[in-house]
Amino acid sequence: MIKFSDEKLAKVKELITHYPEGKQKSALLPVLHIAQESFGGWLSPEVMDYVAGLLNIEPIEVYEVATFYSMYNLKPMGKYMFEVCQTGPCMLKGSDDIIEYIKQKLGIEVGETTADGLFSLKTVECLGACGYAPMMQLGKFYREHLTKEKVDAIIEECRKTAAQNN
């Protein structure tokens, strides 16, 4: 049974108060973020239906939104998602090489996840860090001024954290 913790439920209730009465649908984007965080990093149909129930809207209204925005994952992703920017300004600073390097290093193509489920590689469009290129998003934060050495260190760091948490 899919259910938010009490703490998360309280957060959802609070979010709804940010919007006019009867307009609780407005809280959908923030609530989907919480759902994705809480239920394994992606939005399964069950999770989306649960959110629809919470906000008292039709499931289709949730599906429409979940499929429109690029940050919602509709399938399970690796524990660490490398989202590398490939737009103009990052390309000028060598993002193509960084993407190529990560592919080799992890042995996966863009859009794939490593067999151990640890890493996924995604290319994304401009993340508003063009002056600190090349860059990627990793979880909540940005990793900027990427070099091959930095990529090595990040992969190492992720492996370590994963091993510690096991």
Added chain:
Amino acid sequence: MGRKLLLEKAHVEGIRTYEVYRREGGYRSVEKALKTMTPDQITDEVKKSGLRGRGGAGFPTGMKWSFIAKPEGVPRHLVCNADESEPGTFKDRYLMEFLPHLLIEGLIVSSFALGSNVTYIYIRGEYAWIVDILEQAIAEAKQNGWLGNNILGTGFNCEIYVHRGAGAYICGEETALLESLEGKRGNPRIKPPFPAVKGAWDRPTVVNNVETLAAVVPIINIGAEEYAKIGIGKSTGTKLISACGNINKPGVYEIDMTISVEDFIYSDEYCGGIPNGKKLKACIPGGSSVPILPANLLLKTVKGETRIMNYESLSDGGFAKGSMMGSGGFIVLDEDQCVVRNTLTLARFYRHESCGQCSPCREGTGWMEKILKNIEYGKGKSSDIDLLWDIQRKIEGNTICPLGDAAAWPVAAAIRHFRDEFEWHVANPLESQKRNFGLAHYADPLESVTA
């Protein structure tokens, strides 16, 4: 050195916290505005300052505020546009990350002027950690009586909420943003009705950029007259420029709009020149959707005048021989860069971000990307260049929102100024994949232009 109105305190230790911000003179504009001015007086002051929207279009802010409808008994809203997704643009992020209280201060004064008791900051979803910074600042402001009920005993109530998007450039367009705020897909609305009449939840709404709203603080503090003295002509005050690409010192700079483009690129105070002694090839001066300019048209206008970093000068020569100030995303290309490849990445961006409602935009952006990919990867035909030109013309002006135009302009400008480079790609498919064309020969700009 130019005068700093927004970033003056950005490097003060601890300025992100309420204590330090207040000690450095923060929230004075709220005291002045709420205690000594009426909402209309504030709007007049903003009008007089000449402040133009910093989100890209440059629409006069005071005028926009004066359009807001005030039907009896209907709440109004101010929404701060922090979606910042135009490639090359990262100035709002800088402001919010380092000076969150400056934005909150601007929002309180602006909310009072517009009669917004509930104000939203719509922030792009990827700026996840900035949401925490803003919420912390809002909580501190509230604890200290700058938000909540009966602010400073004036009877004015105001709450600010941060609403996080989820990855969609189109949500920077104001009506798509409002749809997204209402929990829907970011499909732009057909205008009219304009948001000033029917915005969020059909209530009168003003949408302004982060930098625009932060600029209200110095306008109130130093007065509109003083503010308008900075800059030239209709480019008053200061502007944040986010500089990136092939320069020595990428970053966010506050300029007073009197400095030349050449000084901006080469002086140590700003971009610090081009790395490794390379030559300047081209520049996109105002975010990815504005026309790219080859070096010869960038530093001087066609009349031979020095080009200045402001609204008028950057657009001097129109779309054929000039560009735009746009959002202030300044992208520099050195002699090693390939214009075709750069244009391809931008075309891919716009295809990816099209909401798909209008067929010229949905189909055209995909088609342009495909043709550019062929040309870049040695599979182009010479007729492709004219075909590209034709497609971009058919998108421009035929769509619900300006994303279609934004997708067409970079392609048009690249062909207009660098046609020889496209032709070289087609004529030398193998070589063009091994090396770059190098410095442009500056193809003669085409006289007949749509975009």
